[in-house]
Amino acid sequence: MSILKKFLNYLVTLILSFWQWLLKHLGILSAPKVVLVFDAGDYFVGSYTKVKLKITGSPVLTLDDLYFTIPDGPKAGTISLCQDKEFDPANPDIMLCIGYEPGDYRLQCYNKSTSALMSEEKFSVTTIWTDNKVGASRSFTGIVTGYSAGSAWGGGPAAPQNLNVIxxxxxxxxxxxxxxxxxxxxxxxxxxxxxxxxxxxxxxxxxxxxxxxxxxxxxxxxxxxxxxxxxxxxxxxxxxxxxxxxxxxxxxxxxxxxxxxxxxxxxxxxxxxxxxxxxxxxxxxxxxxxxxxxxxxxxxxxxxxxxxxxxxxxxxxxxxxxxxxxxxxxxxxxxxxxxxxxxxxxxxxxxxLLDQYTPSVPGRNLDDWELMDFERNWPYFSVAHRMMLGWLPATNIVQYNFSSMATPVDQSTTLQPIEAAPAAGQASAIEVRIADGWNYYFEYRKGQAAELGDKQLPTDSVVFGTDVVSAPWVPPISRPVILLLNNDADGDGSVLTNGKDYKETDHTDPTFPTDFKVGVSGINGSNASVRVQYGVNSKPDPSIRPWPRPDHQYQSPDIEVRNDRNASNPEWFNVPWVGHDNTVAAQVRNNGSLDAPGVVVHFAVKDYNVGGAPESPLGTVVKDVPAGGAPIEFTTSWNPPAEGHFCIIVRIELYQRPDNPAIVEMTELNNLAQSNYDRFISASASPAERMITYVTVGNPYPVATQVYLIPDQTNPLYRSYAEFMWLWLEPAETRKIKLMFEYDHTNLFKGPLSLGVYESINVIASNNDHKINAEEIQRKYQDVPNKVNLACMIENPHDNPRHSKYVLGGAEVEVVTGKATQFVRFGNDGDTLYGQVLVKATKAPARGKVILELFFADVVKKYVTVKLDDNGQFFFRLDKDVKQILGYFLPDKGYGDCYSDLLKL
The missing domain is CATH 3.40.390 (Collagenase (Catalytic Domain))
Structure with a gap:
């Protein structure tokens, strides 16, 4: 800058300062003033509130001119300066995240340049909450492990089901x-x-x-x-x-x-x-x-x-x-x-584990056979619960899969008492696969002299049969997970002593009658002989697996949403692309031994939810599904609206053979699946971006009840927010809960930070060990997505007292961070389309691809993907029939996405 320009700038500044002094002296212009505005009253521990800033006077101050502090530190609360889509620069706000200790505290605002105190407001923290209809909000950070949905049906197609679910x-x-x-x-x-x-x-x-x-x-x-x-x-x-x-x-x-x-x-x-x-x-x-x-x-x-x-x-x-x-x-x-x-x-x-005494099924609840039904006589868990908890190895379980047998079975197994530790070469239980997700189990129950449980069984030293339906279940449910087997025709029932048997005859099988029989002999206090007999099954069983898939708790492994975005970048696998063309694909298997022509599959969508939300149809597809278990793909098209986040549902209609309606599938229990998942990029800038979404929760019961939201997250560099942690819902009522997510590595320095079970740090101290620790944590997690799981529990309102709770549903959010980007050029020179994407803050070239959505005169459109060069630029030769173009920047890791303006040719 020349000496003359410097002198002129100095002169202008001097003149402006003089006029400001004169106007203030004459009372025409007031000094800068900041008022902190937020709701009066006490704040619940761990909640949050937005604080509005009313800024007046001159010179006009902006948020960048101010800093905020809470003198009592993190026990009182912390402050987030991240901004979301609701932020209004003319009426700025900050987020006050309430601390962990009740008391009376102060929030202060200072002028950065003068260190003058601009404003101070008091607030109180409490653990008293008097609204029984709506719960407190919650903000949280760190690594927080919550409810786990387990694994779909447990085990696998060839392994016993219900294994290692939790x-x-x-x-x-x-x-x-x-x-x-x-x-x-x-x-x-x-x-x-x-x-x-x-x-x-x-x-x-x-x-x-x-x-x-x-x-x-x-x-x-x-x-x-x-x-x-x-x-x-x-x-x-x-x-x-x-x-x-x-x-x-x-x-x-x-x-x-x-x-x-x-x-x-x-x-x-x-x-x-x-x-x-x-x-x-x-x-x-x-x-x-x-x-x-x-x-x-x-x-x-x-x-x-x-x-x-x-x-x-x-x-x-x-x-x-x-x-x-x-x-x-x-x-x-x-x-x-x-x-x-x-x-x-x-x-x-x-x-x-869930209660097994409700819903009541006359004559079939487990009562004193199972701790989760009635503890009065201190019984152990039945075999399915031991399997779910990972205590019984697959090698100690004898399997029969009657849903796909080709030859009859007549086989005897010697069972050791389930109370005895599993031993190599010994059988502890028998699993009979009726269909995927539905099994019978037989175990030998014999109280042991040296042990505490199973000392007051209804009948000691018996083979005990249970009927087990695997998770997930959709409340209100009609039965518990585990029931006694039905009493059979000769009255031997599910509790078998020497010479007794359990027998079923399937008259609906095309080759009926097909007999299933389990006979017991040789009970001697040390073991029992169990003989299993069954004819050939010849039924279809079209099925689809429910959530979860191994890497996403609330997605079915058999549902996939495809679009050009996830075709170009696998990080967006199975994520709907709003406002664009998507294909929903469902894999349906027939694990029965009879072909299933004309299987009807219904596709539906509902709001991003944790249970109880209404559905809207997407389409119905009919296909043949041969026996043998090889998947057949059913697909439908979907273009979700530009605003919203969604859950896909796939439902197989109850199957009956078109040529013989008397032939009905094995079970409807495996005919429903859903995927409930969303993904965001929290763009890092100054300040960082806070993302907002909503999750729907509904009450499926005919009477009012309470639901609980149970969120967790995996990355300590993020903060997550939930508008309510519990809600009282009337019959059929639905509510939307606001969720927010932000990337803010300064969380490491704001207060205590949990890093999982048995570990937390507090790096607000100034010693070098804490600083090194924080730097290591930031390096470890800064490029790792934050997975937020949202489980929802609902109380069974028919249970008095309301002791029983069920998983109503769940959702998952994946949040990554990346540098905020923008299209700085997007236009055409004749038939050449050009564009450039830069990082907002530094103007450095962005790295990634651009998906071009090309619109033609006859409403036809297509997608084309082009890669950016080292300068963040691209060039593309256009067809002469293209009328409009929209660009979407699909970033490499470390960058945020963005859209261009719509270009009309």
Whole structure:
């Protein structure tokens, strides 16, 4: 710059400064002012709120001229400067992410250039939540592991099904927290509290001696898991919740949505949550005096547990998920069931198992044969649950697949007691494949003298038969996962002693009658002989696998959405391209032994959802599916609207042979699949981009009930937001929940950060070890996608108390980050189309491809993919009939995508 230009710039600045001084002095122009505007009231621990900035005065300040701080640090909250599509530069905002410790705090705004305090507003953090219809919001960061959907049907086509669906092994660490409410506190007498702690530790770990036998949950799970898992525990408290009993518990004693976080927060000063995966909340009941002057128990918690791990919950160690249990401290004295029995049942929920007593199926519920039905006599898990938990190897299971047999079977197997540890060369169970996802199991149940469980079976030393339907299920469901086999014609039923048999005759088979018979002999306390007989099956069974596929929890491995974007870049595999042509393909198999001509497949779409959303049809396709299991592809076309995110459903109509309607498929239980998935690029810029989507949740029950959203994520450089964590929904009601995702590596320096089970860091300190740690974490995760799983649990409203919960559904979001890009040129010179894509911030060339959408006069269009050169440019020779062109930049890793303007020729 010349000396003259410098002098002129200085002169202009001097004149402007003088006029600003003069106008202020005359009271015509006011000084810059910033007002922080956000909702009055208390904020729930771990929630979030947008803070609007009202900026007035001169010189006019922008967001870049300001910085924000919370003097009390991350316990009070943190600030995100990321911006989303709702951001208005004329009315800017920041995000206040509420911290983990209740209290009164201040949010401050300073002028960067002068360090002057521009504004200060107070806010309060609490664990009291009084809205029973709508839950609190949640923001979270770190690596948070939540509910796992398991694997579709377990095992595989050649392996036993239901294997390793929710595998559990290793040491399970439980924190036991005594917690009370303002309605009634725990005793202040140390001896009284210690007696309560001792009761719970004895039931869990140390053992309770009764009749010369020492019993504990720890020993029970060692035995039932064949030493695959162990349990440790520590007791903490009592801690006090600030509000009354009714604030945290429903009238039936089940917990309200805010209770878990409130209890976790209350125990945060005592418990290092890095050391535990599970939390058992032991609460103080509320007593009153009756008309006769007697003290009576008026209110108490009812045993209630999370299915798997729920969360994330805000702690001083970062955001974490836990398996949660809630029980009153006097459960045994008040109800009569032993603590160790009920804890064993509730902990089964934490491992991922559902109740088996509901829905009720007369004569077929498991009752005292299964811990997840009724724990009063402390039975072990039945064989299907042992398989799902990964405790029984495939080598110890004898398989029969009657859905595709070519020759009759007449074979005997010697079963050892299921209570005995699986041994090489020994059979522990028999699986009879009725159809994919539907199996019968036979096990020999014999209580062992040296073990705790199965000592009070309804009948000891018997072969026991169950009917098992594999996950996933769509609530409301008509049956539990595991049922007793139907009672057969001669009344032998599902519990077989020597000389008894279970028999079915299939009169609908084309070669009927086809007999299935399981006979039992040789029961001697050490083993049992089981003879399996079956004729040749000749039925069709068109089927499709439900979610999950191995790498995506809420996608069917048999559904694929294809388009030009994922054809050009496999990172977008199976992701719909909104506003463009897509093909939906479904792989349908017939694992039966009879051909299935004329199979009808319906395609549908619904809002991106976690269950209960209405569907819209996409099309119906009819094809022949030969027997033998080789897949036949069914396809339909779909052009999703430019705004929205979706779930694809494929449903096989109940199959009957067109030439003989009496021939019906094996089962409808394997006729439904869906894929629910979305992918975003959170463009990195200054500030970074926050992405917004919505997920739909609905109530399929005819009465009102409560649903819980359980999100998690895999990358600590991201922050995720959920508008509500629980909702009360009326019959058939649906709600949309806003979800937001942002890439922000400064999360590493804002507060405690969980890196998974038993590990968290806090790098806000200035020492070099923390700085190195943060740099290593950023290098490790900056190019790794963030997978956010969104499971939804729904309470069975017909269960009283509402102890039963089911997986309503789930969705998955994959978020990657990349430098924000833009088309800086997109035009034509005659029949030559040209364009250039640059990084917004640096103007450096972008790396990737451009997909050109070419529109012709007769409404025909086609897609062409061209690669950018080293300067971020491309050139393409146009057909003379092209009338309009839209460019889409499909980025390489590390870049964000973008669209061009529509070019009209």
């Amino acid at each position: 595998p559990q092994s290793g040491t399970k660490r439980i924190a036991v927290l005594l917690v009370d409410t303002s309605s009634e506190r725990y005793s202040t007498t140390i001896a009284d509290v210690q007696a309560i702690k001792d009761k719970w530790m004895n039931s869990l770990i140390n053992g309770v001696t009764e009749g010369g036998i020492t019993r504990s949950v720890k020993q029970f799970y060692r035995e039932v898991s064949y030493n695959n898992i162990d349990i440790t525990a520590d007791v903490f408290g009592p801690v006090q919740l600030p509000a009354d009993f009714d604030t945290y518990f429903n009238a039936d004693g089940t917990t309200k949505g805010a209770f878990n976080q409130a209890a976790i927060t209350a125990g945060d000063g005592l418990i290092n949550y890095n050391n535990y995966e599970y939390l058992l909340c032991v609460s103080q009941p509320v007593h009153t005096t009756d008309a006769g002057g007697n003290i009576v128990r008026a209110k108490a918690a009812w045993p209630y547990s999370s299915i798997g791990k729920w969360g994330p919950y805000s702690t001083s160690e970062g955001d974490k998920s836990f398996g949660i249990m809630s029980m009153p401290h006097d459960w045994e004295e008040a109800d009569g069931r032993k603590r160790y029995q009920t804890i064993s049942h509730e902990f089964g929920h934490n491992l991922g």
